[in-house]
Amino acid sequence: MSLPLRLDLSRLVWRARHPTPSGIDRVELAYARHFLGRANTQFVVRAGALGGRVLTPAVLARFLDWLEASWLAGGEGSLSGTAALLAGSRRMPAGPALGLIPSHQNWHRPDWLRRLAGPGGKLVLFLHDTIPVDHPEYARAGGAARHAQRLDNALDLADVVVVNSAATQQALVRFAGARALRAQVLVAPLGTQRPAEPDPAFALPQQPYFVALGTIEPRKNHLLLLHAWRAMAERHGDAIPGLVIVGRRGWENEQILDLLDRNPAVRRHVTELGGLGDRALSSLLGGAAALLMPSFAEGFGMPVNEALSQGVPVIAADLAVYRETAGAIPDYLDPLDGPGWERTVLAYAQPDSPQRAAQLARLAGWQPPGWTQHFAPVDAMLAGLTG
Numbered sequence: 001m002s003l004p005l006r007l008d009l010s011r012l013v014w015r016a017r018h019p020t021p022s023g024i025d026r027v028e029l030a031y032a033r034h035f036l037g038r039a040n041t042q043f044v045v046r047a048g049a050l051g052g053r054v055l056t057p058a059v060l061a062r063f064l065d066w067l068e069a070s071w072l073a074g075g076e077g078s079l080s081g082t083a084a085l086l087a088g089s090r091r092m093p094a095g096p097a098l099g100l101i102p103s104h105q106n107w108h109r110p111d112w113l114r115r116l117a118g119p120g121g122k123l124v125l126f127l128h129d130t131i132p133v134d135h136p137e138y139a140r141a142g143g144a145a146r147h148a149q150r151l152d153n154a155l156d157l158a159d160v161v162v163v164n165s166a167a168t169q170q171a172l173v174r175f176a177g178a179r180a181l182r183a184q185v186l187v188a189p190l191g192t193q194r195p196a197e198p199d200p201a202f203a204l205p206q207q208p209y210f211v212a213l214g215t216i217e218p219r220k221n222h223l224l225l226l227h228a229w230r231a232m233a234e235r236h237g238d239a240i241p242g243l244v245i246v247g248r249r250g251w252e253n254e255q256i257l258d259l260l261d262r263n264p265a266v267r268r269h270v271t272e273l274g275g276l277g278d279r280a281l282s283s284l285l286g287g288a289a290a291l292l293m294p295s296f297a298e299g300f301g302m303p304v305n306e307a308l309s310q311g312v313p314v315i316a317a318d319l320a321v322y323r324e325t326a327g328a329i330p331d332y333l334d335p336l337d338g339p340g341w342e343r344t345v346l347a348y349a350q351p352d353s354p355q356r357a358a359q360l361a362r363l364a365g366w367q368p369p370g371w372t373q374h375f376a377p378v379d380a381m382l383a384g385l386t387g
Contacts, residue, residue, distance in 0.1 A: 011105035020275035052092030074277025096121035107150035129299025138219035191371030196278035209242035217250030233265035
């Protein structure tokens, strides 16, 4: 008899309190939807003192419906906590299974990883990035050590590590160093969600404007953009485009927040939105001159493909993962080249920008990868493990 699939959705349940999703949230939702309704599948949540709980498919389906509606609206609605999900759940069985975690949740708990797979079972972990160990200067306090512990446990216990890009695979190999990789590494690029129906009630900023999307934290390099906008305002006054920053305030960002809160030129031309529902975000992106992604490091960078799928140009840091996932379509710049970003932004802001038109021509006919393309190799791998 084949092993049951035991899908750990602990992070998705915990993150339900947030009004807007991260990229990892969207991946975990895609996994929940993909396996919902499949026979021989257990949907598991690690619930503290209650241990592992198996959710009923009907309750999980209602939760996913609520979550997607909440994301569309930007957090409207209510959830009475995890009690509603755990009602009617049963204790996770102790037998062998194919344990699968589509996030980094609980990787630091080797006892949980072993219990999820059970004796004689298999363990599959989805690695989104190694950024906290590669760039500890961008991580929360203690984040590098915690992520190193996760990666060590993955190397010791996982049978397969699924990664979102060849760049993430290479980063995992670098972390492993001289250690032989026990696990198979499967590269399965992420799917791109379809753009949400725009919200006609969302008021667009005065054009032209640009959008930066992501948590406000040092790795995303908002500081470069804010310095660029301040410099442009000093040289050109009000004859410059706007910038809309969409994302919650994160960590280690005192300089960024000082500019946002206290610099008059920045405050006049930069709008900060802590979070937007998917419909409002679709409206905002649709009217933008371009999406700006000056990050220093990314595991995949979902917003790039999401913007391109909506026909919106992208100006991005010259990262290997962006070139892997978006090819030659975006315009790429060094994430430290402030003057280069200024020149490109001003060029794209022109009504008949040749540079922007050239990117739109490269984008014509491009089809983003879908979730079907992601799950085809994942399903084949799982079938090989469980058969």
